[in-house]
Amino acid sequence: MRCFGTAMTSAPIAPAAEPQEGRNRYDFAAVEAKWQQYWLTHKTFRAELTPGKPKAYVLDMFPYPSGAGLHVGHPEGYTATDIYCRFLRARGVNVLHPMGWDAFGLPAEQYAIQTGTHPAVTTQQNIATFRRQIQALGFSYDWDREVDTTDPHYYRWTQWIFLQLFEKGLASQAEIAVNWCPALGTVLANEEVSDGKSERGGHPVIRKPMRQWMLKITAYGERLLEGVERLDWPEGIKAMQRNWIGKSEGAEVDFDIENDLGKLRVFTTRPDTLFGATYMVVAPEHPLLGQLVTPEQKDAVEAYVLAAARQSERDRTDAGRPKTGVATGRSAINPVNGQRIPIWVADYVLGGYGTGTIMAVPAHDERDFAFAKTFGLPIVQVVSADGKPFESAQSAAFTEEGVAIHSSKFDGLTTAAFKKAITEQLVAEGRGEARVNYKLRDWVFSRQRYWGEPIPIYYPMDGAQAASSPEAVEAAVRSASARIRYDQPIAVLASELPLLLPETTDFQPTGDAEPPLSRCLGWRYFQKDGKWFARETNTMPQWAGSCWYYLRYLDPRNDQAPASKEAIDYWLPVDLYVGGAEHAVLHLLYARFWHKVLFDCGVVPTDEPFQRLVNQGMILGEDNEKMSKSRGNVVNPDVMLKEFGADAFRLYEMFMGPLEQVKPWATAGLHGTKRFLQRVWTLFDKPISEAAPEGDTLRLLHKLIQKVTDDTQNLRMNTAIAAMMGALNELVRLETLPRQVAETFAVLLAPYAAHLAEELWQKLGHGPSVSRVPWPSYDPALCIDDFLELPVQVNGKMRGKLMVARGTPAAELEALALADAGVLRHTEGKTIRKVIVVPDRMVSLVVS
RNA sequence: GCCGGGAUGGCGAAAUGGUAGACGCAGGGGACUUAAAAUCCUCAGCCCCUAGACAGGGCGUACGGGUUCAAGUCCCGUUCCCGGCACCA
CATH class of the missing domain: 3.90.740.10 (Valyl/Leucyl/Isoleucyl-tRNA synthetase, editing domain)
Incomplete structure (x- = not known):
C-alpha cells in the first residue's frame, strides 16, 4: 500500500511538532486541541447525501444533558461508534454520525422550582457543557446536524407526529388511576412510589383517577412483537421486549x-x-x-x-x-x-x-x-x-x-x-x-409538568361567552359557570405549529392536580371567531422527543417536514445503534411504535427504525460497584482528559475489554494507553527509509492490517488495540522505519487515536487529513508464516515442539515427532498405538 | 420463580476443539539520573525437584461428570455473580 495525502493542502494548519533536543515528549494537549479545531472549522466529518454511494447510519443514544456533566459511561459507546465510523469512511462508506440532546425532563424543572432559574436557561448551560466535553474527546460527529428536543424547530415536529397519532385515533383521553401525591402536588411514576408512600419525602400517595392522554400502543402490539424477530439485536433485549409485550x-x-x-x-x-x-x-x-x-x-x-x-x-x-x-x-x-x-x-x-x-x-x-x-x-x-x-x-x-x-x-x-x-x-x-x-398497556402520554412539549390540542368551552379576558374565563371555570369540553378535543392546525411553551416563572406545584401550564392564563384561554377555547395543559413525557430524533438528524433544518423524503429514503434505517441496556424496553419500544405509525403514514419506508443494536456494558467504579455520587466512586472524564489526553482516554475505554461487557474502571490502566501513544510518537522519530519493507516486517504489517480490519469491523476494539501494541513492540526494534510501514500504521491507528494519527500523518509530510486516506488492504498470503512451531502431544500432554516449514507433509511430521527428544522421554519402552497428524497444526501420539 | 449474560494469574483480559494466559495494569530486578519522575532493558500462573540456573516433573480456565487422540472452547448436571421481569390468569 502506498498512501499519499490527497487533499486540503491549502488549509491553514500549524506545522507538525518538530522533534526537540533530547527526549521528544508527545504534547497531547496541543496536538488534540489543534486537530479538534481543524476538524470543526473544516467540517471534516460532514455527511452529505450522495446518491449511489453506499451509506451507513451509525447512531449513538443521545444524552440527557444533566447538570452533572458527562460521566465515563457516555464516551464508551460514543468512542466505539466513532472508531467504527472513521473506519467505514476510510473504506469508502458515506457515514452519517450525528449527536444531539434529549433535553426536556424533570431535573431542569426541579432545579427551576428550587432556584427560579428558567429550565431553558439551565438546559442551554448543560448542553454547552456536554458539547464542550464531547468535543474535547474528538468524536467525528457532523455537528451541523445537532438537534435539541427543546428547540421549537424540533418540537414542532414532535407535535406534528402527535397530530398524526391523533388523526389516526391512536391518541385519546381517558380517566385512569394515577399515583397522586397531595403533599408534593404531583403525579408520580410507579417507580417513585413504594409502600404507598412517595420515595422522596415519604408522603402518602393515593390512586386517583385523572384525565390523561393515552397512546394506543396496544394496537401495534402484534406488529411490535413480530418485528422483534427480524432485528439484529442482542438476544436479551429482544427477550425483554417480547416479555414486555407479553x-x-x-x-x-x-x-x-x-x-x-x-x-x-x-x-x-x-x-x-x-x-x-x-x-x-x-x-x-x-x-x-x-x-x-x-x-x-x-x-x-x-x-x-x-x-x-x-x-x-x-x-x-x-x-x-x-x-x-x-x-x-x-x-x-x-x-x-x-x-x-x-x-x-x-x-x-x-x-x-x-x-x-x-x-x-x-x-x-x-x-x-x-x-x-x-x-x-x-x-x-x-x-x-x-x-x-x-x-x-x-x-x-x-x-x-x-x-x-x-x-x-x-x-x-x-x-x-x-x-x-x-x-x-x-x-x-x-x-x-x-x-x-x-400485558402491554396503552401508554400514558401526559405529564402534569411544565418542561415538556405542549400537547397541540384545545377544547371548546361552554358558558364562557361573556368573559372579557382569560382571567374572567378562569374565574368562570372556577365558579363552575363555564366548562371546558374535554370531550371535544380539537387539533391545532399543522400550519400553526409549533405550539410554543409559554414563558413563565411559576413552576411551583399548587396542590391541586392542575399542571403549571393551567396557570398561564393568557396562553391557556384564547378567542377564535368570538368564542373562547382552552388549551390542553398537560405536556408530553420525556420519551416523546427521543422517539423520532434519529429521523430529524437526516435533515435537521427542514421546516416543511420532519425530514425530506430524499434524506429519509437514502439514510434509513439506522445501520448501527449503540447505547446502554437501560433503554432496553421503554425508549426502544416507544420509538419502534412511532416508527411503525410513521410507516403507516407513508413517512418512512422501513417498518423498523434500528436494524442493528449493540449495548455497551456498564462501566463500574474502581470498587467494582455501580458508579454513584453516594459511593464516591464516580470518575470525572474532564480530570482524565487533562492528565492523559483524549486519545489515551478513548483507547483505554476500548482496551478495557469487550464493548458489551460490564467492566470496572481502573485509572491506572490509562498509564498503559498513554505510554503506548508516547511510544508510537517516539517510533516515528526513527529515520524513515524509502525502501519497501520485506521479510518479517512485511509479514508483520500485513498481519496487522488483517487483524485491525477484522476486529474493527466486528467492534472488537480491545483486540485491535492489543494487536497494534504488539506490532509496536516489534517495530521499535527496527533501525529505520520503512515509509510504507509508518504510513500504514498511522492510517490503522487513525480511527483509534485520531489526533495522534493526524499529527503523525502530517509529520510524514502529508497534508491533512489522515481521515481522507483510504484504508489499507492486505495480502492474505503474507499473513501466514513460512515456519511454524508445532506442538507434539503424547497421551494428550504437550511433550515437544517441532520447528517446521509450512506445508511439511504428514509423514515427515510423524518422523520428526517420534524423534523429538522431549517426546522420546515419554515414548521410550512404550507401544505407539495411534498417531494423529494434522499438518500445520500438531502431532498427537497415543502410547501405552 | 422466569428470562438474558457471566465465572480464565494479584487486576483488566486473549485464545477457528489443537502450545492457556497474547496485549496491558500492578509488581520484582537492572540501566540512565545527585535523586525522583519519565524512558529503556528484563523477569514473572501456582507448586515440586535444585545451592541457583538449565533441564525436568506435577497442578491449573467456578464445581462434578461425559464426548474426543486432544476441551477454557462441545454435551449433561451443580454452585455462585450480574442485569431484567415478576400475582398478567
Whole structure:
C-alpha cells in the first residue's frame, strides 16, 4: 500500500511538532486541541447525501444533558461508534454520525422550582457543557446536524407526529388511576412510589383517577412483537421486549352468576382446566362487583375494595405477598359441569388485564393454590403428567402440561388437544371464544409538568361567552359557570405549529392536580371567531422527543417536514445503534411504535427504525460497584482528559475489554494507553527509509492490517488495540522505519487515536487529513508464516515442539515427532498405538 | 420463580476443539539520573525437584461428570455473580 495525502493542502494548519533536543515528549494537549479545531472549522466529518454511494447510519443514544456533566459511561459507546465510523469512511462508506440532546425532563424543572432559574436557561448551560466535553474527546460527529428536543424547530415536529397519532385515533383521553401525591402536588411514576408512600419525602400517595392522554400502543402490539424477530439485536433485549409485550393465547369463557344476575367472563390460557375451577375471583375494581355482592358481605367487600385502592400498582403486583380476599357471598355456575362455585374478590386479580375476572384452578395454578390454601377452598386435580390421578393431596400446584383427568368425556386428552376441543365446544355453545391477550398497556402520554412539549390540542368551552379576558374565563371555570369540553378535543392546525411553551416563572406545584401550564392564563384561554377555547395543559413525557430524533438528524433544518423524503429514503434505517441496556424496553419500544405509525403514514419506508443494536456494558467504579455520587466512586472524564489526553482516554475505554461487557474502571490502566501513544510518537522519530519493507516486517504489517480490519469491523476494539501494541513492540526494534510501514500504521491507528494519527500523518509530510486516506488492504498470503512451531502431544500432554516449514507433509511430521527428544522421554519402552497428524497444526501420539 | 449474560494469574483480559494466559495494569530486578519522575532493558500462573540456573516433573480456565487422540472452547448436571421481569390468569 502506498498512501499519499490527497487533499486540503491549502488549509491553514500549524506545522507538525518538530522533534526537540533530547527526549521528544508527545504534547497531547496541543496536538488534540489543534486537530479538534481543524476538524470543526473544516467540517471534516460532514455527511452529505450522495446518491449511489453506499451509506451507513451509525447512531449513538443521545444524552440527557444533566447538570452533572458527562460521566465515563457516555464516551464508551460514543468512542466505539466513532472508531467504527472513521473506519467505514476510510473504506469508502458515506457515514452519517450525528449527536444531539434529549433535553426536556424533570431535573431542569426541579432545579427551576428550587432556584427560579428558567429550565431553558439551565438546559442551554448543560448542553454547552456536554458539547464542550464531547468535543474535547474528538468524536467525528457532523455537528451541523445537532438537534435539541427543546428547540421549537424540533418540537414542532414532535407535535406534528402527535397530530398524526391523533388523526389516526391512536391518541385519546381517558380517566385512569394515577399515583397522586397531595403533599408534593404531583403525579408520580410507579417507580417513585413504594409502600404507598412517595420515595422522596415519604408522603402518602393515593390512586386517583385523572384525565390523561393515552397512546394506543396496544394496537401495534402484534406488529411490535413480530418485528422483534427480524432485528439484529442482542438476544436479551429482544427477550425483554417480547416479555414486555407479553402475548398470551387462551380463551374467554362466560360463567353464569346464580339468581340470574348475568354473566362473568374470564380469560384463561388453560381452558383445559375448566373442570378444576373451584371458585372465581373478580378484581377489586371490577364494575359488576357492587351488583353481585350479597347484603351480608357488602361491608366486608367495600372495606376490602377501599384498602386495595390505597395501594400502588407496584405493591398490588408484588409477587410472593400473602394472599388476601373476601367472599362476595355469591356463586357462579361452572359452564362445563354445572357446579356452583363461590365468587371472591381479591387483589391478586388485576382489573386492567384480561377481563378483570378469573376462574380459579388451585390444583394447577400457583396463585390460586396459595389462595385456596389460605381460605380453605376445594382443590380438584384435572391434569396429571401420566393420566393417572394423584396419589395424595397436592403440596403444590401442578402447572405443567399433561393429560386430562376428572374432566368427563375429555379425560385422556393432552393439554393441547383439550384446549382446542373445549374452545371449539364453548364457541359452538356461545359460551366463549378463543382470545389473545397482551400485558402491554396503552401508554400514558401526559405529564402534569411544565418542561415538556405542549400537547397541540384545545377544547371548546361552554358558558364562557361573556368573559372579557382569560382571567374572567378562569374565574368562570372556577365558579363552575363555564366548562371546558374535554370531550371535544380539537387539533391545532399543522400550519400553526409549533405550539410554543409559554414563558413563565411559576413552576411551583399548587396542590391541586392542575399542571403549571393551567396557570398561564393568557396562553391557556384564547378567542377564535368570538368564542373562547382552552388549551390542553398537560405536556408530553420525556420519551416523546427521543422517539423520532434519529429521523430529524437526516435533515435537521427542514421546516416543511420532519425530514425530506430524499434524506429519509437514502439514510434509513439506522445501520448501527449503540447505547446502554437501560433503554432496553421503554425508549426502544416507544420509538419502534412511532416508527411503525410513521410507516403507516407513508413517512418512512422501513417498518423498523434500528436494524442493528449493540449495548455497551456498564462501566463500574474502581470498587467494582455501580458508579454513584453516594459511593464516591464516580470518575470525572474532564480530570482524565487533562492528565492523559483524549486519545489515551478513548483507547483505554476500548482496551478495557469487550464493548458489551460490564467492566470496572481502573485509572491506572490509562498509564498503559498513554505510554503506548508516547511510544508510537517516539517510533516515528526513527529515520524513515524509502525502501519497501520485506521479510518479517512485511509479514508483520500485513498481519496487522488483517487483524485491525477484522476486529474493527466486528467492534472488537480491545483486540485491535492489543494487536497494534504488539506490532509496536516489534517495530521499535527496527533501525529505520520503512515509509510504507509508518504510513500504514498511522492510517490503522487513525480511527483509534485520531489526533495522534493526524499529527503523525502530517509529520510524514502529508497534508491533512489522515481521515481522507483510504484504508489499507492486505495480502492474505503474507499473513501466514513460512515456519511454524508445532506442538507434539503424547497421551494428550504437550511433550515437544517441532520447528517446521509450512506445508511439511504428514509423514515427515510423524518422523520428526517420534524423534523429538522431549517426546522420546515419554515414548521410550512404550507401544505407539495411534498417531494423529494434522499438518500445520500438531502431532498427537497415543502410547501405552 | 422466569428470562438474558457471566465465572480464565494479584487486576483488566486473549485464545477457528489443537502450545492457556497474547496485549496491558500492578509488581520484582537492572540501566540512565545527585535523586525522583519519565524512558529503556528484563523477569514473572501456582507448586515440586535444585545451592541457583538449565533441564525436568506435577497442578491449573467456578464445581462434578461425559464426548474426543486432544476441551477454557462441545454435551449433561451443580454452585455462585450480574442485569431484567415478576400475582398478567
